[in-house]
Each structure stands twice: as structure tokens, then as C-alpha cells.
Amino acid sequence: MNAAYLTRGDPLPVADAPPEPQQTDCPRGLFWGLDLTECTTRKQSRRAWHNAVAALKSELDAHPEIRRVCIACARPQRFPQSMFVGLHEGLALKLHNDLERDRGRYVNTLVLDVTGCDDPELLHERLREALCTKAAWSDLTLTWEQVRDSDVHEAWTIDAL
Numbered sequence: 060m061n062a063a064y065l066t067r068g069d070p071l072p073v074a075d076a077p078p079e080p081q082q083t084d085c086p087r088g089l090f091w092g093l094d095l096t097e098c099t100t101r102k103q104s105r106r107a108w109h110n111a112v113a114a115l116k117s118e119l120d121a122h123p124e125i126r127r128v129c130i131a132c133a134r135p136q137r138f139p140q141s142m143f144v145g146l147h148e149g150l151a152l153k154l155h156n157d158l159e160r161d162r163g164r165y166v167n168t169l170v171l172d173v174t175g176c177d178d179p180e181l182l183h184e185r186l187r188e189a190l191c192t193k194a195a196w197s198d199l200t201l202t203w204e205q206v207r208d209s210d211v212h213e214a215w216t217i218d219a220l
Contacts (some may be wrong), residue, residue: 065086088190155198
């Protein structure tokens with residue numbers, strides 16, 4: 060099943076460009092790039108995350124037909140090593156629940172940490188899979204390492220076990 064999607068947010072440093080958007084009047088997916096690599100403090104990265112989520116929600120309000128969202132996030136690179144942390148596992152669940160509660164919409168939500176991605180072409184393929192095929196998952200927070208060797212749906216199955 061193919062579905063069209065919109066591309067919004069930041070260009071990502073791990074890829075030459077975000078996935079090519081498919082032109083449509085009725086998009087079913089939304090890709091959102093979030094580049095946090097230049098953030099130097101947790102407060103700054105948290106503010107950038109919240110700003111991106113607010114803008115994403117506005118985009119969803121403008122396109123009520125969207126049913127799948129993928130936020131591809133490049134983590135901060137300038138934190139001192141002792142402060143270097145990954146993305147919180149509950150980010151996708153929180154966003155999924157917020158959209159369901161506040162907007163009465165069921166939206167499959169994927170937050171993908173693309174830090175360390177060394178294969179932009181494979182990243183684009185994984186993002187298209189997440190945005191353009193029917194999803195059995197409601198919310199996922201994954202890393203590049205989890206989707207490098209298997210698609211998003213397989214990573215969800217492995218994560219669920």
C-alpha cells in the first residue's frame with residue numbers, strides 16, 4: 060500500500076536531503092526532520108524538541124488526513140561526554156497519546172534517532188517504509204542501529220518481544 064507524505068522540519072546532517080516527498084492533495088504521512096546537533100545544553104535541545112513538536116502539531120491541524128508521523132532526529136553532538144544521552148524511549152508514546160487526547164486522532168508515531176547513520180540511501184528506504192506502508196505499531200522510538208539491519212516493522216517486533 061503506497062501513501063503520499065509531506066516533508067517538513069530541518070534538513071538532516073546524516074543525509075543529503077530528506078526523503079523525496081510524493082506530491083498529493085491528500086497526504087497520509089508526515090516526515091519531520093529535527094537537527095539537534097548544534098545544541099550545547101539539554102535546555103536548548105529540549106526547547107528545540109518542544110518547538111518542533113508544536114510546529115508538527117500545527118501541520119497536523121492543517122492536514123487532518125495524516126495518519127503516520129516520523130520524526131527523524133539527529134542528537135546533540137556538543138554535550139560534554141558525561142551528559143551525552145540518547146532519546147527518551149517514551150517520546151513517540153507521549154506524542155501519540157497527546158495527538159489522540161488533544162485532537163481525537165489516532166496517528167502512528169515513529170521517533171527515529173538517526174545519529175550515527177552512515178547510509179543515507181538505506182535511511183530513506185526505512186523512512187519510506189514507515190510512512191508509506193500500513194503499520195501494526197502505534198508508537199515507536201528507535202535508533203539507527205535498530206533499523207540498520209531490519210525494517211521498522213521488524214524492529215518493532217523485536218522490541219515487542
